[in-house]
Amino acid sequence: xxxxxxxxxxxxxxxxxxxxxxxxxxxxxxxxxxxxxxxxxxxxxxxxxxxxxxxxxxxxxxxxxxxxxxxxxxxxxxxxxxxxxxxxxxxxxxxxxxxxxxxxxxxxxxxxxxxxxxxxxxxxxxxxxxxxxxxxxxxxxxxxxxxxxxxxxxxxxxxxxxxxxxxxxxxxxxxxxxxxxxxxxxxxxxxxxxxxxxxxxxxxxxxxxxxxxxxxxxxxxxxxxxxxxxxxxxxxxxxxxxxxxxxxxxxxxxxxxxxxxxxxxxxxxxxxxxxxxxxxxxxxxxxxxxxxxxxxxxxxxxxx
Amino acid sequence: xxxxxxxxxxxxxxxxxxxxxxxxxxxxxxxxxxxxxxxxxxxxxxxxxxxxxxxxxxxxxxxxxxxxxxxxxxxxxxxxxxxxxxxxxxxxxxxxxxxxxxxxxxxxxxxxxxxxxxxxxxxxxxxxxxxxxxxxxxxxxxxxxxxxxxxxxxxxxxxxxxxxxxxxxxxxxxxxxxxxxxxxxxxxxxxxxxxxxxxxxxxxxxxxxxxxxxxxxxxxxxxxxxxxxxxxxxxxxxxxxxxxxxxxxxxxxxxxxxxxxxxxxxxxxxxxxxxxxxxxxxxxxxxxxxxxxxxxxxxxxxxxxxxxxxxxxxxxxxxxxxxxxxxxxxxxxxxxxxxxxxxxxxxxxxxxxxxxxxx
Numbered sequence: 196x197x198x199x200x201x202x203x204x205x206x207x208x209x210x211x212x213x214x215x216x217x218x219x220x221x222x223x224x225x226x227x228x229x230x231x232x233x234x235x236x237x238x239x240x241x242x243x244x245x246x247x248x249x250x251x252x253x254x255x256x257x258x259x260x261x262x263x264x265x266x267x268x269x270x271x272x273x274x275x276x277x278x279x280x281x282x283x284x285x286x287x288x289x290x291x292x293x294x295x296x297x298x299x300x301x302x303x304x305x306x307x308x309x310x311x312x313x314x315x316x317x318x319x320x321x322x323x324x325x326x327x328x329x330x331x332x333x334x335x336x337x338x339x340x341x342x343x344x345x346x347x348x349x350x351x352x353x354x355x356x357x358x359x360x361x362x363x364x365x366x367x368x369x370x371x372x373x374x375x376x377x378x379x380x381x382x383x384x385x386x387x388x389x390x391x392x393x394x395x396x397x398x399x400x401x402x403x404x405x406x407x408x409x410x411x412x413x414x415x416x417x418x419x420x421x422x423x424x425x426x427x428x429x430x431x432x433x434x435x436x437x438x439x440x441x442x443x444x445x446x447x448x449x450x451x452x453x454x455x456x457x458x459x460x461x462x463x464x465x466x467x468x469x470x471x472x473x474x475x476x477x478x479x480x481x482x483x484x485x486x487x488x489x490x491x492x493x494x495x496x497x498x499x
Numbered sequence: 500x501x502x503x504x505x506x507x508x509x510x511x512x513x514x515x516x517x518x519x520x521x522x523x524x525x526x527x528x529x530x531x532x533x534x535x536x537x538x539x540x541x542x543x544x545x546x547x548x549x550x551x552x553x554x555x556x557x558x559x560x561x562x563x564x565x566x567x568x569x570x571x572x573x574x575x576x577x578x579x580x581x582x583x584x585x586x587x588x589x590x591x592x593x594x595x596x597x598x599x600x601x602x603x604x605x606x607x608x609x610x611x612x613x614x615x616x617x618x619x620x621x622x623x624x625x626x627x628x629x630x631x632x633x634x635x636x637x638x639x640x641x642x643x644x645x646x647x648x649x650x651x652x653x654x655x656x657x658x659x660x661x662x663x664x665x666x667x668x669x670x671x672x673x674x675x676x677x678x679x680x681x682x683x684x685x686x687x688x689x690x691x692x693x694x695x696x697x698x699x700x701x702x703x704x705x706x707x708x709x710x711x712x713x714x715x716x717x718x719x720x721x722x723x724x725x726x727x728x729x730x731x732x733x734x735x736x737x738x739x740x741x742x743x744x745x746x747x748x749x750x751x752x753x754x755x756x757x758x759x760x761x762x763x764x765x766x767x768x769x770x771x772x773x774x775x776x777x778x779x780x781x782x783x784x785x786x787x788x789x790x791x792x793x794x795x796x797x798x799x800x801x802x803x804x805x806x807x808x809x810x811x812x813x814x815x816x817x818x819x820x821x822x823x824x825x826x827x828x829x830x831x832x833x834x835x836x837x838x839x840x841x842x843x844x845x846x847x848x849x850x851x852x853x854x855x856x857x858x
Contacts, residue, residue, distance in 0.1 A: 205706045213699060299568075303536060310538045311719070311742040313726075409694045409720045410727075414536030415568055416718070418693035449696075453703040456686045457653070464659075464687045464857040 201454045207334045207447075211342050214446025216241070216400040216408060216417075218345050220424035221431075221438050222352055223396025229356060229433055230389035231369035231490035235291030236276055237397050238421025239298020244269035244398025245405035246302040249309055249412040258317040258406050262341065262399055265406075269398020270391045272298055277390040281383045284494045295421070303414045314410045317341075341403055346439075348396065353435040365389060369488035372495040382495050397421065430476060432485030445475045527768050529553060529760075530587035531565035532578055534594035535692040541717035542691065542737040542754070543567065546593045546616075549756030556761045560768070571596025579604040583611045589767045591760065592616065594691070595660055601625060612772050614763060617662050619843055621774055628759060631780030632662065633669035633842070634810050635752030636713075637817035638788050638803055639734045640673030642750060643711040644681050645799040646732045647674075653704030654685045655697060655714040655721055659857045661845040663715050668849045669817045670713055673806075675851055683852055684709055694720035705731055712747075722748055732794075739789040750803075751789030759785065778839065781810045818842065823850035 220237050227234050247268025252261025276294050279285045317339050320326075325336040356362040367375040368385045376382050404420070405412050423445065431437035452467040460467070531550050535543040550563050564587065566578050575597045582590055583604060591614045592601045598618035605613045605625045613625040621627055643652050652674060656663050667685065674681045684707060686700045697716050701724035704712060711732045714721045719740050725731035725747040733743065735751025759777065766772040779785035788807055791800045809815035820831030825848040831837060848856060 202706060209699070209702060209706075213695075216695070303538060306538065310540055313723070313742075404695055409698050409723055411694075411719060411723050413540060413694050413718050413720070414538035415692065416694040416720075418690070418695065420695065450699060450703065453686055453700050454707070457684045457700075457703050457707045457709075459684070459854050463855075464689075468687070468689045 201458050204330060204333050206450060206454055208337070209450050210443060210447040211335070211338060212408065212446075213450050214442045215342050215345050216403045216420055217424045217427065217445060218349065218439065218442040219400035219403060220397045220421055221427045221442055222345075222349055222435065223393035223400075224424060224428045225431070225433055225435060225438055226352060226356075226365070226396075227389050227393035228428060228491055229369045229488055230365050230386050231372055231488050231493065231495075232280065232386050232390055233287045233291065233492040234273065234276055234294070234390060234393055235288060235425065236273070236294025236298060236421075237393075237424050238417055238419070239295035239301075240269040240272050240394045240397035241298075241401035241404075241421045241424075242302040242415070242417045243272045243298045243305075243401065245401030245416060246306045246309070246412060247398065248402025249314060249405040250305065252315055252402075252406055253309065253312055256315050258315055261314075261406055262402050265398040265402030266395035267398070269394040269396070269401065271394070272301075273390045273394025273397075274387075276394075277387045280494065281386055281390075284496060287492050287494070299415060306412050306414060309412045310414075312412065314406050314412075317407050317410070339407055341399070341407060344399075345403075349435050349439050356435070366488070369490055372490045372493070376495070376497060382497070386495075397424075400424070427475065427479075429487075430479035432479075432482075433488065434485060437479060437482065441475055441479050444478055445471050448474045526560060526562045527557075527589070527764065528585075528587045529561060529563045529764055529767075530579075530582035530590040531563065532569050532575060532582070532590065532592045532594075532597060533565060533567040534569060534571060534596070535717050536567050537565070539692055539717045540719045540738055540740060543593070543717065544738050545754045546591070546756055549760040550591075552757035553760045553764050557764065557768075561764060569597075573600075576600040576604055579613075580607070583608040587611060589614065589764060589772075595658075595662065612767055621776060623774055626763070626773075626775045626777070628775075628777040628779075629662070630754055630785040631778060632752060632754075632786060633665040633817055634780045635786045635788055636666040636669040637673045637810070638806055639713055639750065639752065640670035640675075641677060641806055642791070642795060642799060642803050643670065643713065643732065643734075644674030644676065644678035646749070646795065647678065647681060647711045649708050649710045650678065650680045651682050651684060651708040652711045652713065653701070653707075653709030654683055655700045655704070655712065655716055656685055656687050657691050657715050658689060659687065661843060664848070664856060665842060665845050666715055667852065668845065671852050672822065672849060673817065685852075685854055687857055688716055690716065692717045694718040697721050698724045701725060702728075719743065735789050741789065744790070745792035746794040748792070749794050750791045753787040753789050755784055755787050758783075778843075781807060782813060824848070825850055825852060 244265035248261040248265030251264030252258050279290050280287045319339050322336040326332045372382045427441040431441045448471040452470050533543040537547040569575050569578050589612045593616045595617045601615040617629040618627050698720040701721035705728045714736045722733050722743040725733045733747040739751045816836045818837035820835040821833045822831040824830045
C-alpha cells in the first residue's frame with residue numbers, strides 16, 4: 196500500500212465538488228418535506244435539470260444561463276407534481292415515482308441531439324487572498340462558484356426556516372396543515388412554492404453534474420444521485436446543518452474509497468464500495484434527534 | 500383521481516394494442532434488453548447500432564423492440580418475460596449480469612430463442628456470444644505502454660468478472676512488453692454506467708499520477724475528465740468515442756455486433772437457429788480498433804498496426820507464454836497459447852499486477 200500517493204489537499208478539495216450535486220438536490224427536498232410534501236421525483240427533476248442546463252449552456256455558451264435554465268426546467272417539472280398532488284389530490288408516493296420515470300424519459304428525448312457535445316467550460320474561482328492561504332486555500336477557496344452557491348443556499352434555508360416568519364408558516368403547514376389552514380394560511384400556495392423551490396434546487400444539482408462534474412450530457416447520468424439525496428434528507432432529521440454534514444460525509448467517503456483503491460489499500464474493495472453508504476447512515480443515525488414533519492406525505496383539502 | 504384513472508387506462512390500452520399487434524406474427528420479432536441507455540455512447544450504444552442494422556437489413560420482415568436501462572437482477576427477468584409474452588421470437592440479452600435470468604426465462608418459453616452476451620451458460624434455446632475484447636486490450640496496452648511518461652496507467656474496472664479481468668491482464672502484458680517499468684492502478688467502480696462516479700474515478704487516478712486511463716465502464720465521462728486534466732491519454736471503450744479525438748482519445752475498441760445480429764435473425768427466419776457459443780475477435784470483425792490518431796508517434800502507430808495485423812491473420816494470440824500468474828506460479832510455458840476454457844473463467848491476475856481481485 197502506498198498511501199503517500201494520496202494527496203490530502205486534493206482529496207478534501209474534491210470532496211466539496213463530489214458532494215455538491217447531492218447537497219443541492221437534498222436541500223430542495225428538505226424544504227419540500229418541511230412543508231409536508233413527500234416528492235420522490237428528485238431523480239427525475241435532477242436529470243431534467245441536467246439536460247435543460249446542458250441545452251441552454253451549449254446554445255448560449257454561458258454556463259450561468261445554463262444553471263438558470265436548469266432551475267427553471269426542474270421547477271417546471273415539479274409543477275406537474277404539484278398540480279397532481281395538491282389540486283388533484285393524487286397519491287404523493289406514486290406521483291413522485293412516476294415523476295422520476297417521466298423525467299428520465301423526457302430528458303432522454305430532449306437530449307437526443309446533445310450526446311457527445313462538450314459543455315462550455317465553467318472555470319474555478321481563485322478567490323484572491325483567501326485562495327492563497329496554504330493548505331486551506333486550495334481545499335476551500337479554489338472551487339467553481341456553484342460550490343459556494345450551494346453552501347449559500349444551505350445557510351439561507353437554515354436562516355429562513357429558523358428565523359423568518361415565512362419559514363415559520365412553512366413549518367406550520369408541514370407540521371399540521373389543518374391547524375395552519377384554520378389560522379388562515381394558504382396551505383396549497385405554500386406547498387406549491389416549496390415544491391417549485393425543491394424542483395429548482397434538484398435542477399441545479401443535476402446541471403452541476405452535466406456542466407461541471409462530468410461535464411457532458413449522457414442519458415441517465417444522475418445514476419441514482421436523487422435517491423441518495425432523498426435518503427440524506429431523512430437521515431439528517433430534516434435539518435439543514437446535518438444535511439450539509441451528511442452530503443459532505445457521503446461525498447468525502449466516496450472520493451476517499453476511490454483514492455484508497457487506486458493507492459492499493461489492503462482493504463477489500465467490497466467494503467470500500469459500501470463505505471460511503473455505511474458511514475453516512477451510521478453517523479446520521481447516531482446523531483439522529485428530530486422526527487418527520489407531522490403532515491408529511493398527507494393530502495390536504497380545505498373542505499375537510 | 501379521474502385523470503389518474505384515465506392515464507392508467509390509456510397506458511393499458513397502449514400495452515394491449517402493441518400486444519395484439521405482435522400476436523399477428525407475420526413479422527419476426529426481435530427483442531433487445533439493454534443494461535444502459537441507448538445514448539450512453541459506449542456499450543449499449545453499439546448494441547443498439549446492431550439492432551438498427553437488423554432493422555435496415557430486413558426492412559418490413561422484422562420488427563425490433565428494446566428496453567433500456569434494465570437493472571441486472573430480478574427486474575431483468577420481468578422485462579424478458581414481458582418481451583416473450585408480447586411475441587418476440589428472438590431475444591438478445593446484452594449484459595453479463597442477465598445470465599441466470601436469461602436461463603430462467605428461456606426455460607419458461609421453449610419456443611423463443613435467446614442470445615446472451617458475454618455469459619457462459621447455454622441451453623437448448625439459449626446461445627451465448629461474446630467478443631474477444633482482450634485482443635483490442637492488447638493493442639491498447641501496447642500503445643499505453645509507449646505513451647505513458649509517469650509509467651502509471653490507471654484502469655477503471657467495472658465488476659470482477661472474467662471478461663474484465665482478461666482485459667486488465669491483456670493490457671498489462673502488452674504494456675509491460677514495451678515498457679518494463681509500467682505500473683497499473685486499478686479502481687473497481689462496481690457499475691457499468693455512472694458518469695459521475697466514472698469521472699471521479701478518473702480524476703482520482705490522474706491525481707495519483709496516472710497519465711493513461713483505460714476504462715471498462717460504458718460512459719464517456721473518463722474521457723472528459725482526461726480532457727480537463729490536459730495531458731492524459733484515453734481510449735474509446737465499446738464505441739469509438741471519436742468526439743474526444745485526436746487527444747485525449749488516441750484509439751478505441753469498437754464492438755461491432757451488426758453482422759452477428761443479422762446472421763442470427765436470419766437463422767430464426769430460416770428455422771435453422773441452433774444453440775451456439777460464439778466468441779469472435781478482430782479477425783471476423785466483431786472487435787474493431789478505432790482510428791489511431793496522430794497524437795501517437797508514427798513508429799508506435801506502425802507497431803500497433805502490425806500487432807493488429809498479426810492477430811487478424813491468426814498468427815498471434817495475446818495470451819502467449821511465458822506468462823506467470825500473480826503469485827509467481829507458472830501459467831503458460833514458453834510459446835504456449837491460453838485455451839478458451841481458462842480464458843472464459845479467468846479469475847487471476849498475471850505476474851506484476853499488484854492488488855487483489857475482489858471476490
